[in-house]
Amino acid sequence: MACLVYVMCVAHGYTLDDTAALLNNPVVVGEVGLKEVWLREFWGRELGEFDWSSSYRPLTSLSFAVEHRVTPAAWLHHLVNVLMFMGLCVQVTWIAGRYASWRVATWAGALFAVAPVHVESVASIVGRADMLSTMAGLGSFALLVRPPSAHTTVRALGRVAAGKPARVLCGCLLYLAGMLCKESIALLPGVVIGWILLGWLASRGDPDARRSLDWQTATAIGGAGIMYLVVRQVFMPVELPESFISADNVLAGLPLGERLWLSMTVLGRYAELVVIPVRLCADHTYGDVVPSGALWGAQAGYQWLGVLLAGLGVSCMLGALISAKRGGARERTVALGMVSSAMISYALAGQWVVPLSVILAERLMCWPSVWLALAGAATAQWAHVRAPRLRLRGSILAVVVVIHGGLAMDRAWDWRDSMALHGSSVARCPAAIHNRIALGATQAQAGEHKEALWNFAVAGVLRGRFPAPPGHLAAFDAEAAELEVDQRLALMRGLLGYTDEAAWRRFVGGMMQFLEGEGWVGAHRELRRLMASGEGGPVRPSRGVTGR
Numbered sequence: 001m002a003c004l005v006y007v008m009c010v011a012h013g014y015t016l017d018d019t020a021a022l023l024n025n026p027v028v029v030g031e032v033g034l035k036e037v038w039l040r041e042f043w044g045r046e047l048g049e050f051d052w053s054s055s056y057r058p059l060t061s062l063s064f065a066v067e068h069r070v071t072p073a074a075w076l077h078h079l080v081n082v083l084m085f086m087g088l089c090v091q092v093t094w095i096a097g098r099y100a101s102w103r104v105a106t107w108a109g110a111l112f113a114v115a116p117v118h119v120e121s122v123a124s125i126v127g128r129a130d131m132l133s134t135m136a137g138l139g140s141f142a143l144l145v146r147p148p149s150a151h152t153t154v155r156a157l158g159r160v161a162a163g164k165p166a167r168v169l170c171g172c173l174l175y176l177a178g179m180l181c182k183e184s185i186a187l188l189p190g191v192v193i194g195w196i197l198l199g200w201l202a203s204r205g206d207p208d209a210r211r212s213l214d215w216q217t218a219t220a221i222g223g224a225g226i227m228y229l230v231v232r233q234v235f236m237p238v239e240l241p242e243s244f245i246s247a248d249n250v251l252a253g254l255p256l257g258e259r260l261w262l263s264m265t266v267l268g269r270y271a272e273l274v275v276i277p278v279r280l281c282a283d284h285t286y287g288d289v290v291p292s293g294a295l296w297g298a299q300a301g302y303q304w305l306g307v308l309l310a311g312l313g314v315s316c317m318l319g320a321l322i323s324a325k326r327g328g329a330r331e332r333t334v335a336l337g338m339v340s341s342a343m344i345s346y347a348l349a350g351q352w353v354v355p356l357s358v359i360l361a362e363r364l365m366c367w368p369s370v371w372l373a374l375a376g377a378a379t380a381q382w383a384h385v386r387a388p389r390l391r392l393r394g395s396i397l398a399v400v401v402v403i404h405g406g407l408a409m410d411r412a413w414d415w416r417d418s419m420a421l422h423g424s425s426v427a428r429c430p431a432a433i434h435n436r437i438a439l440g441a442t443q444a445q446a447g448e449h450k451e452a453l454w455n456f457a458v459a460g461v462l463r464g465r466f467p468a469p470p471g472h473l474a475a476f477d478a479e480a481a482e483l484e485v486d487q488r489l490a491l492m493r494g495l496l497g498y499t500d501e502a503a504w505r506r507f508v509g510g511m512m513q514f515l516e517g518e519g520w521v522g523a524h525r526e527l528r529r530l531m532a533s534g535e536g537g538p539v540r541p542s543r544g545v546t547g548r
Helices: 002-011 016-021 034-039 058-070 074-096 102-115 115-125 125-144 154-158 165-179 188-202 207-212 213-235 256-275 298-323 329-349 364-386 396-414 418-428 435-443 449-465 474-480 485-490 501-520 523-531
Strands: none
Touching: 002 074, 002 102, 002 115, 002 298, 016 058, 016 074, 016 125, 034 058, 058 125, 074 102, 074 115, 074 125, 074 154, 074 364, 102 364, 102 474, 115 125, 115 364, 115 396, 125 165, 125 364, 165 188, 165 213, 165 418, 188 213, 188 298, 188 435, 213 474, 256 298, 256 364, 329 364, 364 418, 396 418, 418 435, 418 501, 435 523, 449 485, 449 501, 449 523, 474 485, 501 523
């Protein structure tokens, strides 16, 4: 299924961050030796060359460099990505099979394989970082956490790798290797220690079992995580600098408490993205969302959904501990433990630990969605044990697989080139400034100067409203009505909402400076021609536009 969805990506080119991470990286293109990969950050700059960077992923860059020496064409990178994702799907299915029947595990793997939220991790070459770290993280978990078999109690959870130091060492090394691919699995020690704690509680009243619990493993994996984070913080801080301002993420500069409260919107949106994945867009999937602290209103629904899901996660954590302590059913404890693992894994991507530069990116969700798949399998197994007559409805699941598979294929096709990618992203998230500018830049480079001017102008209006919510522009209606670019430019002032002449002139002056400073000569010329001809002035939009 994974191959069927993503095989088309082999024919795709370089898009989005691929140019910066591969084509502009001296290690990848062969301008410097492979050993330099350890001395540079993900985008190719030397470690002492910059004040701040969010990315140190030498193993991922090393894989790019080796492939690039075989061929500089993009097809090999994409082929490796597709093969890796196929392997990841097998890995998820196998681990699910440790906690559920193989029928349940196969459905969990199938749903994971076609989930549209994974498109960016596979179709984007740089998305490999998420897949590599996820595969290493799951391998580490499989080594360090021993599942209870059908003939044992949940106590086996605590006997992680007792008496097997080589197993513990390999698990810790895999974890560190995953961190050197991408930092998204940083909270894996919390997951492992949580499962050890469940086994410890389940061994209440059994001194021999408690003595066999491998707390050395918890110390080893926890120490590995702390060591990495300390070293990383010294050489490359993980926090965003105070000077960092992103008009696509208002959470970046907020105090911890306020950020945690508003990040509930992100959790609610993520749930929507998993169940109803119709608003996928490159890099900044919800870049047009400015979370509101209001208790009621359009945004509040997602916020309260996030609160509900967070409360469910905390309840499952407590429920797993109580179930283990009271000697509850193995399937129940495992199911609750998997949901808890999903919440712990999401905590980083959900901006509950450190603020990120994006409010939600699809590729960040690869690691949390692994645990959602495992939690789904464990929960289905628990439900079947409690009610043996309850069966998985294969026909219903098949419909979900087909629908999600179709959406994933459609989104994967959007990644064929930069124009298609950014065009579809703007259509899905019209108020995302990041995507607007990226589309305008791509159009300018392709000689579509009028289209570029339009998108730069809309981005300028949205940036001027930041950090307030972007609101609705008549410009969005004009795009939805598929007005020709000449018509939109002729109505630009009204469509962008400028009623004050002085404000409009200031905006045009700022646009002139921006286009000239960025070197977009063709778009600059179009704006001068537009203003000289009197277009873009106080023209009232047509009824067909304002009526929407």
